[in-house]
Amino acid sequence: MKIVIVGGGAGGLELATSLGRSLGRKGKAEVLLLDRAHTHVWKPLLHEVASGSLDAETEAVSFRAHAHYNSFNFKVGSICGLDRKRKVIHLSPLLDDGEEILPQREEAYDYLVLAIGSVSNDFGIEGVADNCIFLDSISQAKTFQHHLLNRFIKLNRDLGRAELNRKLHVVIVGGGATGVELSAELFKARQWFSTYGLRNVLPEHLQVSLIEAGPILLPALSERISSAVLTELERLGVSVHLSTMITRAEKNALITKDGTRFDADLMVWAAGVKAPSFLCQFDGLETNNANQILVNPTLLAKNSSSVFAIGDCAGCEMIAADGKVHWVPPRAQSAHQMASTVAKNIQNLQAGKPLVTFTYNDYGSLISLSDFTAFGRLMGGLSTGSLKVEGRIARIAYVSLYRMHQIAIHGWFKTLLLTLSDKINRFIRPRLKLH
Ligand SMILES: Cc1cc2nc3c(=O)[nH]c(=O)nc-3n(C[C@H](O)[C@H](O)[C@H](O)COP(=O)(O)OP(=O)(O)OC[C@H]3O[C@@H](n4cnc5c(N)ncnc54)[C@H](O)[C@@H]3O)c2cc1C
Numbered sequence: 001m002k003i004v005i006v007g008g009g010a011g012g013l014e015l016a017t018s019l020g021r022s023l024g025r026k027g028k029a030e031v032l033l034l035d036r037a038h039t040h041v042w043k044p045l046l047h048e049v050a051s052g053s054l055d056a057e058t059e060a061v062s063f064r065a066h067a068h069y070n071s072f073n074f075k076v077g078s079i080c081g082l083d084r085k086r087k088v089i090h091l092s093p094l095l096d097d098g099e100e101i102l103p104q105r106e107e108a109y110d111y112l113v114l115a116i117g118s119v120s121n122d123f124g125i126e127g128v129a130d131n132c133i134f135l136d137s138i139s140q141a142k143t144f145q146h147h148l149l150n151r152f153i154k155l156n157r158d159l160g161r162a163e164l165n166r167k168l169h170v171v172i173v174g175g176g177a178t179g180v181e182l183s184a185e186l187f188k189a190r191q192w193f194s195t196y197g198l199r200n201v202l203p204e205h206l207q208v209s210l211i212e213a214g215p216i217l218l219p220a221l222s223e224r225i226s227s228a229v230l231t232e233l234e235r236l237g238v239s240v241h242l243s244t245m246i247t248r249a250e251k252n253a254l255i256t257k258d259g260t261r262f263d264a265d266l267m268v269w270a271a272g273v274k275a276p277s278f279l280c281q282f283d284g285l286e287t288n289n290a291n292q293i294l295v296n297p298t299l300l301a302k303n304s305s306s307v308f309a310i311g312d313c314a315g316c317e318m319i320a321a322d323g324k325v326h327w328v329p330p331r332a333q334s335a336h337q338m339a340s341t342v343a344k345n346i347q348n349l350q351a352g353k354p355l356v357t358f359t360y361n362d363y364g365s366l367i368s369l370s371d372f373t374a375f376g377r378l379m380g381g382l383s384t385g386s387l388k389v390e391g392r393i394a395r396i397a398y399v400s401l402y403r404m405h406q407i408a409i410h411g412w413f414k415t416l417l418l419t420l421s422d423k424i425n426r427f428i429r430p431r432l433k434l435h
Contacts, residue, residue: 001029001350004089004109006079008035008063010043011311011335012115014408018343020072028350031072034091034107035063038076041138042405043117044332047178049141050268051185052148052433053370056138058425061409077107079116082283087112087306111306111349113342114293118273118312118330121290127249132269135178144268145433148186151265152193152201159200167207171254171264173246174271175212176220177367180229182268183210183238184369192432209239209262211246211254213271220329221365224388225375232369246271273330275313288315288327297357299342308342311335318360328360332401336408337361366398374398 003023005016016033023029039060041049048054067074081090087109094102119136122128133144151168158166170186172179190206210217210233216226217233217240233240245257249269254262275291286294286302292315294302299314301307309315312330316338320326328334341358348355364386366376374394377386389397406415 001110002032002108003029003111003113003346004032004034004107005113005115006034006089007115007117007311007313008033008037008040008074009115009117009311009335010332010405011339012113013040013061013063013066014336014405015113015115015310015339015343016072017066017070017409018339019346020067020070022343022347023350024071029346032107032109033063033067033072033074034077034079034089035074036076036078037138038063039138040066042332042402045402046135046138046141047182047185049138050135050144050148050182051189052145053185053189053431055429055433056142058429060138066409075107077102077105079114080104080278082112082285082307084283084304084307109306111308111346113346114279114301114307114309114313115311115335115339116276116313118275118290120269121272121274122269123271125246125249128246128269131249131251132173132267134269135182144266147266148189149434152198155205156193156198156200159205167205168266169207169209169264170266170268171209171211171262172268172270173211173254174269175210175214175217175240175242176270176272177218177365178270179210179212179268180217180233181368181370182270183208183233184236184372187236187238188370188372189432192430196430196432196434204237207239208237209241209264211241211244211256211262213243213245215243217242218367221367222377225365225367225377228375228390229367229369232373232375236369236372273312275315279313290315290327292327298345298355299338299358300345300355308345310338310342314338316358316360321362332405333363334360336405339408364397366394366401368395368398 005012019031024031041056041060049056063074077091079089080092088106091105093100093104120134134140155168186208190203193201217230218226246254247257248255279291280287293309294315295309299308316328317325318328345355362379364378368374376389376394379386
């Protein structure tokens with residue numbers, strides 16, 4: 001049996017690791033992970049990479065090395081097509097500076113798991129794709145960090161020439177978790193630029209505007225958390241603009257529906273996600289409005305007995321607490337839980353047992369405002385209600401989400417060592433990545 005998993009993110013890497021250990025190691029199946037990148041960085045860390053407070057290289061997991069230690073194979077490749085009749089996927093040519101390293105090629109499978117995540121949704125708004133930075137991948141987060149550093153260097157020179165009213169203005173569109181958390185991270189980062197040699201730059205020279213089309217921040221969370229986050233962001237100095245709809249982006253400016261213009265040095269678009277658009281024409285697999293592949297409760301794609309989809313690219317319906325049908329939200333915890341169900345189902349298929357169905361358990365939501373504070377609600381456990389958490393406890397719960405992901409891919413012992421090495425790195429490394 002050959003299992004091909006495409007996408008080694010929050011869901012795909014956990015799945016490949018679990019199947020490698022359970023089936024690959026015992027020679028019961030061949031497990032192959034494919035990803036367009038060579039390394040994995042947990043996506044919820046990208047805003048920290050973007051602000052420079054986290055060095056992606058120290059957090060990155062090399063797919064090849066990880067595959068070697070966990071009894072699965074890894075190949076680099078970007079999926080671009082599917083032939084369900086022949087049970088093959090198509091991979092785009094692999095290019096290096098225009099030079100073809102590998103041609104367009106095929107990979108055969110018995111069972112295929114699509115775990116390719118999501119991309120930012122620009123809702124087709126004019127100029128956004130060309131002028132805003134998205135935080136969909138590690139390379140985009142690094143691009144933002146690079147631009148931020150260079151803009152600060154330029155600002156330092158301008159302030160030295162007595163252009164005293166110059167500021168660096170970052171505008172972030174989208175008041176969801178990514179926009180909120182990035183705003184707070186930037187406020188942490190700004191303290192370090194003058195410490196690390198850009199002497200003319202003071203913290204107040206960074207201005208951050210957060211623009212949200214809806215009437216509240218973090219609409220998916222409770223009103224209490226939403227207003228607490230708003231108060232905290234404004235206390236830090238973020239200019240929050242609610243009920244403000246962007247209708248056009250230009251080079252260095254965003255224009256709202258009522259014609260207001262936000263001039264900006266850097267613009268980040270974080271206003272929602274959708275699955276990659278090529279999934280809409282993927283050999284007849286059904287998709288929803290967000291391009292997600294519709295799946296059955298077993299997480300097999302509708303009308304398929306050999307293609308699974310998990311994580312942000314899967315359209316999975318659930319009955320929510322309000323009794324209504326909703327889509328399972330695009331979150332790391334959804335990808336993690338779906339990976340566990342598909343691991344079980346593939347083991348059951350291998351053993352000739354019936355498939356289990358997926359139930360989404362909402363363990364709560366946490367929002368971290370960098371080192372300043374955190375807010376959230378934790379669900380389940382002994383109570384059926386939710387527990388509101390704030391400050392240090394919420395921050396510990398937030399960090400433990402990443403530790404859970406590390407445990408799923410590295411095991412307890414290595415995660416303990418990684419936690420220890422993070423503590424040491426905080427002591428021996430600069431607080432901000434400056435290259
Ligand atoms: C800044 C930020 C903060 C977030 N914070 C939180 C949070 O606090 N809590 C939370 O629950 N969620 C958070 N999320 C959402 C969370 O990161 C995603 O829901 C989760 O990563 C989805 O997991 P996934 O496995 O579906 O996809 P991903 O983790 O995105 O992985 C997709 C993988 O597929 C690969 N890939 C993509 N296209 C192709 C292709 N064509 N061919 C081959 N490989 C491909 C990518 O390289 C990647 O490795 C955050 C997201 C962002 C961007």
